[in-house]
Every structure is written in structure tokens, then in C-alpha cells.
Amino acid sequence: MDVFDLKDDPYLKVLRPLVEAYQAIFQVGDRHIRSMGLTPPQFDVVAEFGATTGMTCVELSQATLLAKASLTGIIDRLEAKKLIERKTVPNDRRATNIRLTRKGENLYRKIFPAQANLMRPYFEQALTKQEITALQDMLSQLRNSCRREPLS
Amino acid sequence: MDVFDLKDDPYLKVLRPLVEAYQAIFQVGDRHIRSMGLTPPQFDVVAEFGATTGMTCVELSQATLLAKASLTGIIDRLEAKKLIERKTVPNDRRATNIRLTRKGENLYRKIFPAQANLMRPYFEQALTKQEITALQDMLSQLRNSCRREPLS
DNA sequence: TGAAAATAGTATAAGTTTAAACTATACATA
């Protein structure tokens, strides 16, 4: 076990601000999403379909960062609300094409811009354009580092 | 609804890197935590008790950022593992003092430094000291902004 | 070709999250 001053530990320094920012951001957004009758993961799915003509479950999983196993239930409930539909894929009987219904598209056109408009001021009042770019870069660095094996 | 180029939207620019970094960081840490027989929230609770002589449920909730209602079950399971114990508080019969058992302290002394040592290299290889400080500041800004009402 | 390996989607179980309501106790103040 290394000798290390915990007050200077980069992990411990970033962890709490990261969790607090993450929670605060989603607390604002989630309240709005729930008021529209969706749960946050359900919104993620609807939001992802934007201009597309549908995706398979695996593609949707990659796009939304939701686990494949979680999607089964989320899609079930969106289907029950008649917001999306599952269709068979011609050349692969394992796969499913999932897409918005007419009703789902209407909801998308309403809820997605509203969500972006709701969140934008919180970001604009907190950070300059340069800071946004810097933040974006540092978070990407961190993500890449954690996906690689560590040096030591 | 504002006219706005979505490609420049600070919210949309930061959101995905934030979620990806968050997931990648916790994916590394969580694997380690589970290998020690704890779930991530259970680890958070054990880690929080460090040098303390115990806390109430509300204090623990503030310290760990876990919801009060979630803590009931988490504490139940940690108590079943004999890692923490609930004791009554002298002057307030509503409150409960929660603290590590001997067994829980031993686990804490082992698992907390191990976790910090595991995560440190990923952060050190991703960001300089200055960047760590900048990241910390920007995340705090964002948190504060989201906790305030928006300007507009 | 035909068996092994990979893939798509679903199922399962344990644990967590959220919002909401509820119980018991403490506090405030009229």
C-alpha cells in the first residue's frame, strides 16, 4: 500500500464533485421528464430515436449507454404506452427493429427540445464556452483512462 | 422554444462525456468492490465511517449522497453481515446511531485504501494536477448552478 | 457439411432508486 497524502489524491478530490454534479444535473432534468409521464431511461430511449428509422436492441444499448438486459423491460413499458413498436428484421431472425410510433414521434418532437431548453441555462450560467470544451476533454480523458488498463 | 444550434449546446456537449466518464470510473471501482463481497452503496457506507464513532441515518445520508429510504435496506444487509450495528441514541428515541463493528472496522481498514490505490493511477494517467483542480472547480460550478434556480 | 463459437434478445434474482406515505417521537407556540 502506497504512502500517499489522501488530501492530494486526485481520485478522492474529483469523486465527490463528480457525483454531486451528476446528481444535481439529473435531478433538474429528471423532474421535468417524469412530469411528462416518462422515466429517465424511457426518455433516453425516446430521445435517441430522433431522426432514425429504428435500431436493434444492441445498437440502442450502445447509443443510450443502457445495458441490453435493462432495455427489455424499458422497451416493454414504452411499447405498452404505444410509443414504440418492435418489428422483425428481414435477414436476421434473432434481431428486432425498434422504432417510434407516430405517437412516439410526436412526443419526441415535443419533449427533446424542451429538455435541452430546460437544461441549457444551467450550463451556460455555470461555465464559459472554453470551459465547456475543457470539461468535455477532461471527462473524455478520464473515460479513456478507465477503459484502458492502468499503467502501474 | 429558442432557436439554437444543437451542435453548440453546452448541455448536449457535456452530457455524454459526463455519463461515459461516470460509468467508466465506477465500472473499474465497482468490480473491485464486488470482489470484496460488498455492493457499491454498501461500500460507500462502510467507507464513510472511517474515523467516526457513528452517525445517525440522516447524517449518513448526507455524507454518502444516498437517499434516506435507500439506507434502510443497505444498513439492513450490512447489519446481517455483522459489519455495522444500530444503537439507540440517549436523548432522541426517534434516532439511531449506526457504527462499524470490530469486523466492519477491519474491513474498512483493508478495503478503503485498496480502493483509493486502485483508482489513483487511472486519474493520474489521465489528468495533471492543474487539470484535477480545474475539473473539480467546474464540476462544483455545475452542481451549484443546478441547485440554484436558473437565470432565465 | 457440421460442430463450435458468437450474437440477439430475453429471463432471473438480488439489490438499489424514487416518490410517496406512514409511525413514532420531538419541538414550537398559541
Add this chain to the structure above:
DNA sequence: TATGTATAGTTTAAACTTATACTATTTTCA
């Protein structure tokens, strides 16, 4: 002091997450 209000912790129900395993298909390649 009585009564309303706040607080601590728990409970409930619905949805989600994770790891794991399973079914049905497709792909690979010996």
C-alpha cells in the same frame, strides 16, 4: 398544556441495474 408541525426512520410499489444464464439464431472454419 394542547395542538399543530417538523423530524427520524421505515415501508411500499414500480422501475431500474447488475451479473449471470438461457434460447434461438447465425457465423465460422476445420
